[in-house]
Amino acid sequence: NAGVTQTPKFQVLKTGQSMTLQCAQDMNHNSMYWYRQDPGMGLRLIYYSASEGTTDKGEVPNGYNVSRLNKREFSLRLESAAPSQTSVYFCASSEALRGGAFGETQYFGPGTRLLVL
Amino acid sequence: SQQGEEDPQALSIQEGENATMNCSYKTSINNLQWYRQNSGRGLVHLILIRSNEREKHSGRLRVTLDTSKKSSSLLITASRAADTASYFCATNDMRFGAGTRLTVKP
Numbered sequence: 665n666a667g668v669t670q671t672p673k674f675q676v677l678k679t680g681q682s683m684t685l686q687c688a689q690d691m692n693h694n695s696m697y698w699y700r701q702d703p704g705m706g707l708r709l710i711y712y713s714a715s716e717g718t719t720d721k722g723e724v725p726n727g728y729n730v731s732r733l734n735k736r737e738f739s740l741r742l743e744s745a746a747p748s749q750t751s752v753y754f755c756a757s758s759e760a761l762r763g764g765a766f767g768e769t770q771y772f773g774p775g776t777r778l779l780v781l
Numbered sequence: 782s783q784q785g786e787e788d789p790q791a792l793s794i795q796e797g798e799n800a801t802m803n804c805s806y807k808t809s810i811n812n813l814q815w816y817r818q819n820s821g822r823g824l825v826h827l828i829l830i831r832s833n834e835r836e837k838h839s840g841r842l843r844v845t846l847d848t849s850k851k852s853s854s855l856l857i858t859a860s861r862a863a864d865t866a867s868y869f870c871a872t873n874d875m876r877f878g879a880g881t882r883l884t885v886k887p
Binding site: 668697704705706707708709723754756766767768769770771772773774775 | 785811812814821822823824825826829869873874875876877878879880
C-alpha cells in the first residue's frame with residue numbers, strides 16, 4: 665500500500681496563477697483533510713471531507729476550494745495564488761470509525777511545497 | 782487559534798537520556814494525539830489517548846493526560862539520535878500546536 669500520495673512534490677507559481685494539488689489514499693478511509701504548515705508552526709486545517717460527497721471548511725479556508733472526487737481522491741485548488749499561500753501543504757486521511765470527521769488517527773502524505781512569487 | 786500548545790519549543794539532550802515534552806489545551810477534549818515530524822516530511826502518528834485514560838505506553842513512549850489541568854505529556858525514554866524530530870500534539874478537532882523540536886545528540 666502506498667498510503668497517502670500527493671502530487672506535485674514542489675511547485676512555483678506566480679501571483680494570480682491557479683493550480684490544483686492532488687491527493688489520493690489507498691486505505692479505504694472515509695475522511696480526508698488538507699492542511700498547511702508555515703515555517704516554525706503547526707498544521708492548520710484548510711478543508712476536510714468527512715465522507716465521499718461532503719466537504720467542510722476548516723480553520724483557514726479563504727482562497728482555497730476542494731473537491732472530493734471519489735472515496736480515494738481529494739484535491740485542493742488555488743484559484744488565484746497569493747504570496748501568503750506560500751507554504752507546505754499536507755493531505756491526510758482517517759478511517760473516522762465513529763461517524764465524525766475527527767478523533768481518529770490521521771495518516772499524512774509527504775507534502776507539497778508551494779512557492780508563490 | 783491553536784488548540785494544543787507544546788512546551789518547550791526546543792529541547793536538546795544526549796543520546797540515552799529521557800525527553801519530556803508537554804502539551805496544554807484550552808477546551809474539553811474527547812482525545813489527544815501525539816505526532817512526530819522528521820525534517821521535511823509528513824507527520825507520523827505516535828499515540829492517541831482518550832479522555833478517560835490517564836496513561837498510555839507504546840514502546841519507549843509514555844503519554845499521560847490530565848484533563849483537570851488540560852495538559853498532556855510525552856516521555857521518550859532512552860532517546861536515540863533517530864528520535865530527532867518535531868513533536869506535535871493535536872486535540873480531537875485536529876488543532877495542532879507549534880511543536881517541540883527535539884534534538885538528540887549522539
